[in-house]
Each structure stands twice: as structure tokens, then as C-alpha cells.
Amino acid sequence: MLKDYISQMKGAMGSEHTEIRAQRNTSRRVSVLNGDMISNSRSEESGVCVRVYRNGVYGFASGAEYSESAVREILEAAQRNAKFMDERTGKGKPALPVIAKGTVEYKPYFSDPEQKAYIDFVREVDAYIAKKYPKLVSRRVTAYADSMEKLLVTNDGADGYSIAPRAYVPIIMTANSNDGSTVEMFRVLGAERGGCIDEKYRSVEDFAAEIEQNYEMLMAKAEGVYAEAGVRDVILGPNMAGILAHEAVGHTVEADLVLGGSVAAHLLGKPVASELVTMVDFAHTLHDGSPAPLPVYIDDEGTPATDELIIKDGILVGYMNSRESAQHFGMEPHGNARAYTFSDEPLIRMRNTGILPGKSKIEEMIASIKDGYYLTETGNGQADTTGEFMFGVNMGYEIKNGKLGRAIRDTTISGIAFEMLKTVDMLSDDNVWVSSGFCGKKQPMPVGMGGPALKCRINIGGR
Amino acid sequence: MNNREIAEYTLEKLTKLGADAASVGVAHGSTDELNVDGGEFSLMRTLFDTNVGMKVIKDGKKGNISINQTDKQSIDEACATVIASAEQSQPDEAHRIAPFAGKEKFTLGVLEPDIAALYDRINEFLRTTKQDYPKIMMEQFIAQYERENALYMNTNGTEFEQESGEYSISSMFSAHEGEKAGSFNGADALFTDLNTPLIDLAGHRRLFGESERSLDPVSVDGKFVGTLIATPPLMADFLYSICGNFCSDGVIIDKTSPWIDKLGKTVASSGLTISSRPYAHEIVCGERFAEGFKSEDMDIIKDGVLKSFVLSDYGARKTGFERAKNHGANFFVTPGSRSVEEMIAGVERGLIVNRFSGGEPSANGDFSGVAKNSFLVENGKIVGAVSETMINGNFAEMLGNVREISRETEGGGRRVLPWVAFGGITVSGK
Numbered sequence: 001m002l003k004d005y006i007s008q009m010k011g012a013m014g015s016e017h018t019e020i021r022a023q024r025n026t027s028r029r030v031s032v033l034n035g036d037m038i039s040n041s042r043s044e045e046s047g048v049c050v051r052v053y054r055n056g057v058y059g060f061a062s063g064a065e066y067s068e069s070a071v072r073e074i075l076e077a078a079q080r081n082a083k084f085m086d087e088r089t090g091k092g093k094p095a096l097p098v099i100a101k102g103t104v105e106y107k108p109y110f111s112d113p114e115q116k117a118y119i120d121f122v123r124e125v126d127a128y129i130a131k132k133y134p135k136l137v138s139r140r141v142t143a144y145a146d147s148m149e150k151l152l153v154t155n156d157g158a159d160g161y162s163i164a165p166r167a168y169v170p171i172i173m174t175a176n177s178n179d180g181s182t183v184e185m186f187r188v189l190g191a192e193r194g195g196c197i198d199e200k201y202r203s204v205e206d207f208a209a210e211i212e213q214n215y216e217m218l219m220a221k222a223e224g225v226y227a228e229a230g231v232r233d234v235i236l237g238p239n240m241a242g243i244l245a246h247e248a249v250g251h252t253v254e255a256d257l258v259l260g261g262s263v264a265a266h267l268l269g270k271p272v273a274s275e276l277v278t279m280v281d282f283a284h285t286l287h288d289g290s291p292a293p294l295p296v297y298i299d300d301e302g303t304p305a306t307d308e309l310i311i312k313d314g315i316l317v318g319y320m321n322s323r324e325s326a327q328h329f330g331m332e333p334h335g336n337a338r339a340y341t342f343s344d345e346p347l348i349r350m351r352n353t354g355i356l357p358g359k360s361k362i363e364e365m366i367a368s369i370k371d372g373y374y375l376t377e378t379g380n381g382q383a384d385t386t387g388e389f390m391f392g393v394n395m396g397y398e399i400k401n402g403k404l405g406r407a408i409r410d411t412t413i414s415g416i417a418f419e420m421l422k423t424v425d426m427l428s429d430d431n432v433w434v435s436s437g438f439c440g441k442k443q444p445m446p447v448g449m450g451g452p453a454l455k456c457r458i459n460i461g462g463r
Numbered sequence: 464m465n466n467r468e469i470a471e472y473t474l475e476k477l478t479k480l481g482a483d484a485a486s487v488g489v490a491h492g493s494t495d496e497l498n499v500d501g502g503e504f505s506l507m508r509t510l511f512d513t514n515v516g517m518k519v520i521k522d523g524k525k526g527n528i529s530i531n532q533t534d535k536q537s538i539d540e541a542c543a544t545v546i547a548s549a550e551q552s553q554p555d556e557a558h559r560i561a562p563f564a565g566k567e568k569f570t571l572g573v574l575e576p577d578i579a580a581l582y583d584r585i586n587e588f589l590r591t592t593k594q595d596y597p598k599i600m601m602e603q604f605i606a607q608y609e610r611e612n613a614l615y616m617n618t619n620g621t622e623f624e625q626e627s628g629e630y631s632i633s634s635m636f637s638a639h640e641g642e643k644a645g646s647f648n649g650a651d652a653l654f655t656d657l658n659t660p661l662i663d664l665a666g667h668r669r670l671f672g673e674s675e676r677s678l679d680p681v682s683v684d685g686k687f688v689g690t691l692i693a694t695p696p697l698m699a700d701f702l703y704s705i706c707g708n709f710c711s712d713g714v715i716i717d718k719t720s721p722w723i724d725k726l727g728k729t730v731a732s733s734g735l736t737i738s739s740r741p742y743a744h745e746i747v748c749g750e751r752f753a754e755g756f757k758s759e760d761m762d763i764i765k766d767g768v769l770k771s772f773v774l775s776d777y778g779a780r781k782t783g784f785e786r787a788k789n790h791g792a793n794f795f796v797t798p799g800s801r802s803v804e805e806m807i808a809g810v811e812r813g814l815i816v817n818r819f820s821g822g823e824p825s826a827n828g829d830f831s832g833v834a835k836n837s838f839l840v841e842n843g844k845i846v847g848a849v850s851e852t853m854i855n856g857n858f859a860e861m862l863g864n865v866r867e868i869s870r871e872t873e874g875g876g877r878r879v880l881p882w883v884a885f886g887g888i889t890v891s892g893k
Binding site: 263345409 | 685850
């Protein structure tokens with residue numbers, strides 16, 4: 001656990017908003033390619049940072065050395081930087097309002113076992129796949145874990161301590177396809193929540209169904225056809241809906257991007273989706289009372305974390321804010337300002353962003369489409385300030401006359417988020433969350449995303 | 464302890480703990496950074512960091528660790544941990560510490576920054592942008608000066624030392640007029656002096672002009688097969704994807720690369736030469752050493768013939784192919800003889816694409832995604848910017864279908880690339 005050299009600095013903070021954060025990040029990775037261990041690494045990164053707000057600009061400094069004297073030096077460097085910017089910009093903005101007091105702590109189960117724990121599990125999974133699926137031309141199994149431990153002191157917000165561990169086992173299977181090329185399927189075993197390697201991954205048998213499903217999808221894709229390009233009736237599976245919530249909508253309503261020219265700047269209070277759609281950035285507890293995949297109880301500005309309602313019954317009702325942007329928009333900050341390492345400043349980031357489930361059964365949704373696609377797995381996604389988004393599609397099926405047909409090869413879908421969401425006319429009654437990814441925005445950041453299957457019209461790439 | 468003392472202490476410790484061979488890289492760095500958000504100065508950062516990276520081989524098994532603390536206790540703990548990690552791993556003859564490769568010191572870039580002058584250049588950049596390109600909104604602009612002292616040593620006697628410093632900028636912006644908003648666009652550059660206005664770096668003027676002309680896009684109806692003119696930023700993205708999909712460790716080791724048996728054979732049109740040249744004068748602080756080897760310039764494709772994969776030492780020893788002479792990051796494509804304007808005039812129907820927002824390419828090189836910051840060309844003329852338009856193709860087929868290469872190039876200190884026209888790309892609109 002991080003030593004506390006920073007609480008004693010409260011008296012030296014001055015009157016301007018100041019945060020001091022000590023932080024330690026860890027990362028562990030083992031990767032096996034066709035039985036050969038190609039990666040076996042661990043890393044640790046720790047240090048302290050200070051950020052000072054002065055009349056509309058920030059000064060920030062960080063250092064790897066973490067001691068009483070080092071904290072004092074970093075504080076002085078941050079104050080110098082704030083002064084440098086203030087003197088030159090002369091913005092003259094008011095101080096940030098005081099938001100909270102007290103201390104918020106989050107201490108879930110945390111363990112940091114030796115590399116052997118990762119190596120043993122990866123080898124177990126690799127041996128299982130090699131034996132059970134001899135037709136594969138390649139297999140790659142990885143185990144990775146990361147953690148962020150943060151100790152925060154502020155002079156006009158809450159103080160905090162939190163530790164956030166994640167551990168996952170991604171697998172990639174590759175097979176020959178019907179046209180002589182190769183196809184692959186990627187899946188993260190245990191993607192639904194964070195946690196630690198020793199409590200999540202005890203036996204490969206616990207993941208046999210997920211591995212089998214990945215193999216079945218790969219075999220179907222090996223016989224797959226190219227999608228027919230154009231705007232089509234489509235069901236986006238829950239994994240696709242999650243990335244839609246995050247990429248296509250979430251980023252456009254981050255207040256810093258709103259100030260930077262996002263399309264959402266003109267849409268607050270207006271309909272942006274069908275009345276079926278409600279979307280929330282959850283802090284730590286989901287709508288059904290279960291824990292969020294990656295709980296956040298306090299952000300790195302000292303704001304206790306609460307949910308941010310973004311779309312309610314199709315109407316855009318909120319942005320995600322930092323303390324500064326909340327002041328600008330006259331909104332309340334809800335704990336979205338987060339930093340990835342000790343040398344990063346807090347940015348407005350999503351936490352656990354999802355579309356709430358509806359009332360339809362997936363079978364009814366498929367039956368309602370005469371000629372379209374059911375897209376189930378995604379690889380990556382990007383969105384634009386205009387709301388135009390793109391997602392890679394790693395797995396999908398034709399729908400012909402209300403029935404699932406042939407699998408399709410990898411493709412891409414795109415659309416304008418706030419137009420496409422208006423075409424949503426069915427939402428499934430289930431909900432799937434994933435937490436294994438990183439969001440990229442100057443800094444990486446672990447995020448959770450989720451949703452039900454949704455039926456809509458969307459542009460699909462193909463030949 | 465200074466870098467040398469840390470490196471020597473670490474190697475000695477690892478050897479005492481039983482390592483058969485080991486390497487250590489120690490780096491001390493500092494960064495000064497100025498940030499603009501929403502068109503206004505927002506933040507100044509000063510960062511101090513260290514890194515100690517260790518690699519050990521014991522009984523043919525490998526372990527890696529990286530820490531950023533340099534006190535003896537932290538180094539001792541890291542040494543013990545990485546030895547244990549190696550012991551718990553599995554043996555593989557392809558793992559090794561690089562053999563003796565000499566002792567050399569490199570000094571690169573600019574070692575004394577002028578942050579006040581950098582601030583003034585940014586201010587000038589914001590003023591000029593507002594004046595010359597009034598529809599451009601600067602979502603984010605980051606300017607940095609990074610300074611690093613790095614030392615690599617291994618138990619085979621190699622010592623590489625590097626002292627370097629560089630300025631960098633990166634921008635993200637879009638055009639706006641009333642409630643109309645264009646797609647975001649961006650650029651980045653490395654440089655070593657502040658003699659040039661920042662707006663004249665990284666193609667900013669071209670990109671600002673194109674963004675402003677993109678506010679009233681035209682529709683592409685249906686689907687057609689035509690020409691794709693890839694701008695230098697898009698070429699950079701494509702080349703990274705092509706190297707990753709066809710030439711990198713994973714796909715060569717598991718033999719899933721479509722180019723697995725193509726070394727020395729034609730994989731692209733005869734006019735295409737792609738190289739990676741960290742020593743070229745256009746490149747700022749290019750790689751001088753990696754994995755314990757001194758880096759060299761290399762050809763990847765020369766006159767359409769595949770000359771080198773981009774393999775690590777491990778990948779090379781695992782497959783029997785040659786290790787790449789550098790990491791394959793400083794791309795050059797040999798320019799052609801025609802101007803961009805002439806290239807456009809020769810296109811019957813196609814797209815000029817500046818940015819590609821797409822899914823990860825498939826193992827066979829298939830790609831599909833949205834053409835961003837792109838323009839429709841018909842009968843040799845630019846018709847207008849496009850929106851909601853997708854492109855689909857296959858990298859292997861595309862490289863064999865090069866129609867033209869421009870004589871103009873853009874770089875930004877990291878690469879030097881022309882505009883390249885490829886035939887046979889599927890374009891689909893709404």
C-alpha cells in the first residue's frame with residue numbers, strides 16, 4: 001500500500017484549488033503463441049503529481065521520486081507552472097467551487113501473485129485449446145493484469161484512496177477459410193468485470209463454454225461470405241451496443257469535447273434517440289443494484305462519484321464533466337475526471353457507460369427482419385466530433401426472412417450516432433458488460449461498457 | 464546513482480542471482496508540455512521520470528521487468544522478481560541477449576529548450592489559425608519538449624548511450640460554421656528548433672483548408688470500384704497496418720502472413736519502394752539502437768520486391784529469417800514524377816482519403832472503414848468532400864495496384880511520404 005507523504009502537505013497547498021496524488025500502476029503480461037512463450041513481463045510505475053488551478057489555467061508537475069521532500073518540490077513546480085500560464089494568459093476566471101469534504105475509500109480484494117500464476121494459467125488454457133481444436137492453424141493465449149492504486153489529497157474537495165485491479169485472458173484462434181486465406185476470432189475470457197488473476201481464473205474448465213463459442217464462431221466465419229455493402233436493418237448484439245454507447249455517444253458528450261466542437265453542443269434537451277433509449281455513465285453500481293464492472297467511487301479532482309444520466313427516454317439530458325467544465329456549463333460534476341498514471345493530469349473520462357435494456361426477446365428481434373444482419377462481436381471503434389462512428393465487426397450473421405443465415409467475414413459498420421439511434425425500434429431484455437478494454441484520449445484509461453441487443457438501420461461495409 | 468552506476472549495479476546483481484545473460488536499459492527524462500483546449504491555453508506540465516528495463520536469460524528462459532524507481536531496494540526487488548519470472552517460464556533457444564555490438568554514444572536533437580519561445584510560437588499559431596482559417600476550432604493542441612539520457616548495457620559488453628532532446632506538436636481540430644460541424648482532423652510533428660511557425664509544420668495549412676471545405680459534403684450514391692488517392696498521413700497508417708499484418712513477429716512465426724513465402728519476390732507494383740530510415744536527415748531523433756543492436760536504414764519493399772520482414776531478434780531466430788535492421792517506424796516511400804494535381808486529373812472516379820477510421824484489418828489484409836476528411840473525384844476534378852462513405856479493399860491486392868505516386872511529400876520529422884493512387888478500391892455511400 002502507498003505510504004502517505006501527502007496529507008501533511010495540506011497546509012502548503014495555498015488557497016487555489018490543488019490536488020496532490022500519489023499513484024502506483026502495475027502491469028503483468030504472459031503470452032504464448034502456438035505453445036511458445038513470446039512475452040513474460042512485469043512493470044511498475046509510481047510517483048507523485050500536483051495540479052494547481054489559477055484563474056482559469058492549470059499548472060501540473062510530477063516526479064517518480066516519492067518522498068516528503070520530493071512532494072514539496074513537485075508542489076512548487078506545479079505552482080510555478082500555474083503562475084507561468086496565468087501571467088501570460090490573463091484569463092481571470094473565478095475559483096472552482098468547493099465540492100465536498102471527508103475521505104472516500106475503495107478497497108476491493110487485491111492480490112499481486114508471482115508471474116507463475118499467469119504462466120500456469122496461460123499454459124493450461126493453451127494446452128486445452130491445442131488438444132481440443134487440432135484444426136487451428138494458430139492460437140495465441142495471453143494473461144494480463146493491471147492495477148491503479150491512488151492516494152489523493154485536495155484542498156477543496158474530498159480526499160481519497162482507491163485501488164482498481166483488472167485481470168483478463170484474451171485468446172486468438174486462427175483457421176483456414178474456404179477461400180484459402182485465414183480468419184481469426186478474438187475473445188477475452190472473463191471480460192465482464194475487473195478483479196485479480198487468482199480469484200477470477202482458477203480452472204480452464206470454468207471457461208470451456210466461452211472457448212467453445214469462440215471456436216464455433218471461427219469455424220462459421222471460415223465458411224462465411226462478405227456482407228453486402230449499404231444501409232441495412234441490423235441487430236447489434238450487446239457487445240456492439242456497449243461500444244456504441246461509449247464511442248458514438250459517450251465521447252460526444254464529454255464536456256471538454258463539447259467545448260472543442262462536438263455535435264452535442266447544440267443538442268442538449270433535444271431528442272437524439274428513439275424513446276426506447278436511456279443511457280447512463282454509471283459510477284460504481286448498475287441500474288439493477290449489481291456492482292459496475294470497474295467501480296469508481298471518487299475521481300482525481302476529489303469529486304465523489306455518482307451516475308451521470310446522459311440520455312433519458314431519447315432526450316439528451318447531460319454531459320460528463322470535470323469541475324472546471326461543470327462550472328462553465330452550470331452543471332454538477334459527478335466524478336468523471338480521471339488520470340491514468342502518476343504523470344497524467346485528470347481528463348474527463350467515461351467509467352461504466354451503457355444503454356439500459358428493453359423488453360424484447362432476441363428471437364423476436366431476429367424474426368422481425370426480412371433481410372439484414374445480426375452483428376455480435378466487435379474489435380475496435382472510433383467516433384467523430386460530428387457523431388459519425390465506425391466499429392469493426394468481427395462476427396456476424398445474415399438474417400433472411402426472420403432467420404439467421406450464413407456467417408459473414410470481418411467488416412465495418414458506420415453511422416451518425418444521433419441519427420442512427422432514432423431508428424432503434426427494439427431493445428433486448430438482457431444486458432452484457434465488458435471491462436477489458438482501454439479508452440484512448442491523450443492517456444489510456446480502463447473503462448466498462450455495456451448494453452442490450454438493439455435493432456436499428458445502419459451502414460455496413462462489404463463488397 | 465547515475466545511469467551508468469545503476470546499469471552496472473543491476474547487471475552485477477542479476478549475474479549474482481544466476482542470470483546466464485542480461486541486459487539493462489536506464490533512462491532519465493523530463494518533459495515540458497503546454498496544452499490548449501477548446502482554442503485556449505489550459506495547462507502547463509513538467510514531468511520527471513526514470514525507467515529501468517531489465518531482460519534476463521536463465522537456462523534458456525526469459526524474463527522482463529520495467530520499474531521507474533532507482534533506489535537500491537527497488538532495483539534489488541526487481542532483480543529478484545525478474546529472475547523468478549524467468550525461472551518460472553519455459554526454455555526457448557530463440558531467446559538471447561544480443562551479442563557484443565560495440566560501445567557508442569549518440570547525441571541527437573536539441574538539448575536546451577526555450578519554453579517561453581515555444582509558448583510564443585503556440586500563441587502565434589492560434590492567432591494565425593484564427594485569422595487565416597476562421598472556421599477552424601482547435602479542440603486540442605499539445606506542444607512538448609522532451610529530454611532524455613538513456614544507457615543500454617548487456618553482459619556481452621555492449622554499451623549504447625544516447626542524449627537527445629526534441630520538440631513535438633500534435634493537434635486535433637475541426638471546422639465549424641453555425642451548427643454545421645466537420646469531422647475532426649489532426650497532425651503531428653517532431654522538430655529541433657523554433658525557427659519555423661508551427662502552422663507551417665505537419666501540413667497544417669493544407670489540412671485546415673481541407674477541413675473548411677468539408678462543411679458541405681456531397682453524397683456518394685450506391686457503390687463503385689475506383690481509385691483511392693492516399694495522402695501522406697493515410698499512407699503512414701496503411702504502412703503500419705501492412706507491416707503489422709504481413710511482416711511482424713506474430714504472423715511470421717505462426718506462418719499466417721500472406722507474405723510468408725514472398726521474401727525476394729514481387730508483392731507490389733514495380734514503382735513502389737518502401738523503406739524505414741531512422742538515419743535520414745529528415746527524421747528527428749531516429750532510432751540508433753534497439754534490442755542491443757545498432758540500428759541501420761533498411762528497405763522493406765524495393766521496386767515492388769519484398770526485401771525484409773520487420774522481425775525482432777526473437778522473431779528472426781524463431782523463423783530463420785533476418786532480424787530487421789530497425790523497428791520499421793520511419794517510413795519513406797520513394798516519390799514519383801507527377802504532381803498531386805496531375806494525379807487527380809487522371810482519376811475517372813475515386814476518393815482522396817486523408818484519414819481512415821476502420822476496423823482492424825483481417826489476417827488476409829482485408830480492410831473496411833469510413834473515409835474521413837476525404838474528397839470525391841470524378842472525371843479528373845474534385846467534386847466535393849464526402850461524408851458517411853466507406854472504403855473496402857485488401858492491402859495485398861492494393862499494393863499490386865499502384866497507379867501513381869506523387870513527387871510532393873509530407874513528413875513531420877517522423878517519415879517522408881508522398882500521395883499514392885491505388886486502383887480497385889470499393890467505395891460505398893448511403
